Amino acid sequence: MSAADVLAIFSGALTTLLMAGAGILLGLPLGLGLALVRWANTPLATQCAAVYVSLLRATPLVTLVLLLFFALPNIGIPVGPVSAGVLALTLNTSAFNCEVWRAALMDLPKDQIEAAKSVGMRRGMRLRRIVLPQIARVSLPGLISEMSLLIKVTPVLAVVGVVDITRAAVRIGAETYEPLPPFFVALAIYLPMVFALVSLQRWLERRQTRIDAPA
Amino acid sequence: MSSPPDRAILNVAAVSKSFGSLNVLKDISFEVARGETVCLLGPSGSGKSTLLRCINWLERPDSGRVLLDGEPVGMSTGGVVMGDRELAHMRTRIGMVFQHFALWPHLTVLQNVMEAPLHVQKRGRDEVKAEAEALLRRVGLVDKKDVFPARLSGGQKQRVGIARALAMKPSLLLFDEPTSALDPELVGEVLAVMRDLAREGMTMVVVTHEMAFAREAASRVIFMDQGSIVETGHPEAFFSAPRTDRAQQFLLRYSATPAALPLSS
Amino acid sequence: MIHGFAIVWAERGLMLSGLANTVLLSALAGLCALVLGALLSTLLIRPRGVVQIATRVFVDAMRCTPFLLFAYIIYYGLPTLGIRLDNWSAGLISLAIYHMAYMGELLRAAWAAQPRDPIEAGQAFGFSGLSLFRRIVLPPLVLTSAPVVGNQVIQVIKDSAFLTIIALPELTHAASSIQSRHYIPFAAFISAVLLYWMLCLVIEAGVSSIGRMAQARR
Numbered sequence: 001m002s003a004a005d006v007l008a009i010f011s012g013a014l015t016t017l018l019m020a021g022a023g024i025l026l027g028l029p030l031g032l033g034l035a036l037v038r039w040a041n042t043p044l045a046t047q048c049a050a051v052y053v054s055l056l057r058a059t060p061l062v063t064l065v066l067l068l069f070f071a072l073p074n075i076g077i078p079v080g081p082v083s084a085g086v087l088a089l090t091l092n093t094s095a096f097n098c099e100v101w102r103a104a105l106m107d108l109p110k111d112q113i114e115a116a117k118s119v120g121m122r123r124g125m126r127l128r129r130i131v132l133p134q135i136a137r138v139s140l141p142g143l144i145s146e147m148s149l150l151i152k153v154t155p156v157l158a159v160v161g162v163v164d165i166t167r168a169a170v171r172i173g174a175e176t177y178e179p180l181p182p183f184f185v186a187l188a189i190y191l192p193m194v195f196a197l198v199s200l201q202r203w204l205e206r207r208q209t210r211i212d213a214p215a
Numbered sequence: 216m217s218s219p220p221d222r223a224i225l226n227v228a229a230v231s232k233s234f235g236s237l238n239v240l241k242d243i244s245f246e247v248a249r250g251e252t253v254c255l256l257g258p259s260g261s262g263k264s265t266l267l268r269c270i271n272w273l274e275r276p277d278s279g280r281v282l283l284d285g286e287p288v289g290m291s292t293g294g295v296v297m298g299d300r301e302l303a304h305m306r307t308r309i310g311m312v313f314q315h316f317a318l319w320p321h322l323t324v325l326q327n328v329m330e331a332p333l334h335v336q337k338r339g340r341d342e343v344k345a346e347a348e349a350l351l352r353r354v355g356l357v358d359k360k361d362v363f364p365a366r367l368s369g370g371q372k373q374r375v376g377i378a379r380a381l382a383m384k385p386s387l388l389l390f391d392e393p394t395s396a397l398d399p400e401l402v403g404e405v406l407a408v409m410r411d412l413a414r415e416g417m418t419m420v421v422v423t424h425e426m427a428f429a430r431e432a433a434s435r436v437i438f439m440d441q442g443s444i445v446e447t448g449h450p451e452a453f454f455s456a457p458r459t460d461r462a463q464q465f466l467l468r469y470s471a472t473p474a475a476l477p478l479s480s
Numbered sequence: 481m482i483h484g485f486a487i488v489w490a491e492r493g494l495m496l497s498g499l500a501n502t503v504l505l506s507a508l509a510g511l512c513a514l515v516l517g518a519l520l521s522t523l524l525i526r527p528r529g530v531v532q533i534a535t536r537v538f539v540d541a542m543r544c545t546p547f548l549l550f551a552y553i554i555y556y557g558l559p560t561l562g563i564r565l566d567n568w569s570a571g572l573i574s575l576a577i578y579h580m581a582y583m584g585e586l587l588r589a590a591w592a593a594q595p596r597d598p599i600e601a602g603q604a605f606g607f608s609g610l611s612l613f614r615r616i617v618l619p620p621l622v623l624t625s626a627p628v629v630g631n632q633v634i635q636v637i638k639d640s641a642f643l644t645i646i647a648l649p650e651l652t653h654a655a656s657s658i659q660s661r662h663y664i665p666f667a668a669f670i671s672a673v674l675l676y677w678m679l680c681l682v683i684e685a686g687v688s689s690i691g692r693m694a695q696a697r698r
Contacts, residue, residue, distance in 0.1 A: 054680075055677055057634075057680070058677040058679070058680030058681075059638075059673050060637075060638040060639070060641030060676060061638070062641045062642055062645070062652055063641050063651075063669060063673060066652065066655075066656060066659075067665065067672075067673065070669065071665040071669060071670075074663075074666055109317070111313050111314075111317035112317055112319065114273050114313065115313060115317035115318075115319070118271055118273065118306055118310070118311035118313075119307065119335055119379075119380075119383055120306040120307035120383070121303065121335055122299050122303045123299055125334060129334065130319055133321040134319075134320065134321055148544075152545070152546040153546065153547075154546070155546045155548040156548050158645075159645055166548065166549070166552075170552075173556070180553065180556055180557055183549055183552050183553050183556070186549055187545060187549055187553070190544070190545065190549065191541070191545065195540075195544045198544060
């Protein structure tokens with residue numbers, strides 16, 4: 001494997017990171033929105049959100065990205081491999097994020113919101129100043145865990161032609177007739193990224209049990 | 216519309232509430248005059264807490280009306296349920312102290328007390344801060360103002376809860392079993408603050424099991440059982456000579472003092 | 481679009497054989513992962529030593545590795561060790577080894593969360609060895625770990641879809657092939673998604689019924 005090959009893998013890694021980053025950034029607020037819809041219990045919207053979450057949690061990412069990449073142009077929405085990939089990542093991660101946010105919402109003591117109501121806070125202010133700060137803190141480990149999972153599924157985006165790590169590795173392997181080394185390089189890039197996130201998650205969990213310990 | 220000096224601050228008229236098939240409040244009516252301290256007493260399940268929570272519409276009554284200083288709470292005069300904004304505005308005039316304190320854990324003690332006056336009443340920061348510190352001094356916790364609630368004892372949390380409610384300058388203060396979640400040795404510090412408030416003329420409605428407090432600080436007690444008001448009256452009269460059987464049974468159960476138990480070796 | 485689904489129905493043989501492959505692969509891999517994971521968890525709970533540390537490193541490494549890369553490494557790597565396998569077996573092995581690490585970790589966590597008193601009580605009543613394990617230790621462990629094991633099995637099913645990339649004829653591969661031959665991507669992949677969803681609901685139903693048994697005993 002030449003230096004140029006290693007460079008190709010690194011540039012593929014950058015593509016992967018950017019797409020994962022986009023998926024994470026878009027999926028976080030979407031997941032929060034879904035969780036709030038389910039929490040609010042409005043008749044039709046809650047059921048729709050529940051079905052959406054259930055479907056997307058059950059769908060493998062590769063199937064989802066193939067569906068979006070091939071089906072959307074068919075119904076008139078032109079979409080390239082990168083957009084399809086980011087969209088698939090976003091939809092997928094939003095469903096898992098929703099469950100993390102929702103667990104935090106259900107754990108929030110009812111009297112927190114009642115206290116906010118009792119001093120005359122309206123819905124928007126209650127959400128912004130009382131609910132969100134508390135659930136963000138509690139949800140953080142779960143959300144970080146989901147980010148590490150998202151990074152782990154990005155290799156599959158190669159299947160729609162995104163030139164990410166996997167594609168670069170496969171191509172180099174085919175050219176050099178030595179398939180393994182490029183994969184090990186790819187692994188060497190992925191492993192620390194995921195490990196960093198998992199360590200961050202564990203540190204956050206430890207810190208939270210310390211802070212929540214009573215005086 | 217000027218209010219006559221003896222008009223009731225709170226007017227509860229024919230309030231009923233059911234949870235499913237369980238009829239929790241049956242046609243409750245009573246008034247609270249300015250400066251009164253009314254204690255709601257009764258066995259568990261009598262509906263006292265539900266009634267209290269109907270006053271600021273945390274629970275929505277199935278029927279009946281609640282009036283604060285002549286103005287309706289929750290249901291406007293046309294019979295239409297109030298919108299978010301109207302209801303929130305009425306609630307700023309009613310303070311509430313919760314059984315499990317309900318302090319906002321991500322804010323310090325001072326921030327908890329300042330939060331609503333700043334962001335709901337939109338008063339100036341310097342003015343709000345000065346008043347908040349004064350209130351904390353009054354409940355004895357100004358040295359804890361930059362501490363987070365998790366670091367406080369139950370009694371300290373509840374005193375902050377009282378300061379937080381007072382910061383809104385309410386016409387009426389509601390207390391929902393304020394000492395029930397406290398260890399016995401911490402109950403006294405909270406009751407002391409409540410006694411002072413009563414003495415200073417704050418209008419209060421208190422749901423409590425602390426009979427000694429009710430006897431000493433209340434201007435009137437209302438005894439409830441199974442969703443109805445059974446007996447009301449001056450605390451001295453109620454505790455020494457209850458008129459109804461149910462009140463008598465209730466008081467017997469709650470009056471067992473250590474001195475009355477046989478000495479064991 | 482209805483036309484698309486009609487074609488999918490006509491090709492249902494292919495879809496169903498893909499589904500069958502997915503189910504078979506996932507079931508076998510899941511079972512191996514569970515059994516091997518259980519063995520792994522016994523190694524994880526030992527006091528610090530070479531074996532415990534090696535197992536810990538293996539589990540953490542698998543948890544930080546993307547499955548697809550691991551599958552590629554197994555698929556391309558085994559031949560260099562002289563082992564020639566078809567893609568079905570390579571797929572099965574990579575699924576089993578990968579998820580064995582996850583199962584091991586979650587069984588270890590479930591075991592750590594078990595209260596010790598009932599087991600001591602069992603010993604005090606004379607239970608020991610296999611009967612202690614089977615009648616006193618195992619049942620509560622199964623009840624509490626069912627939800628997380630169920631989740632992991634769902635993960636196995638989803639990871640099996642990745643194997644379409646090494647041309648394993650599972651469900652996603654079948655949908656892909658129908659779509660490329662008839663140009664009906666929407667119908668083909670939606671059908672696949674619905675089938676995956678159905679599998680997921682079946683597993684969740686199984687977990688719920690175990691959950692109900694657990695609730696009755698709480």
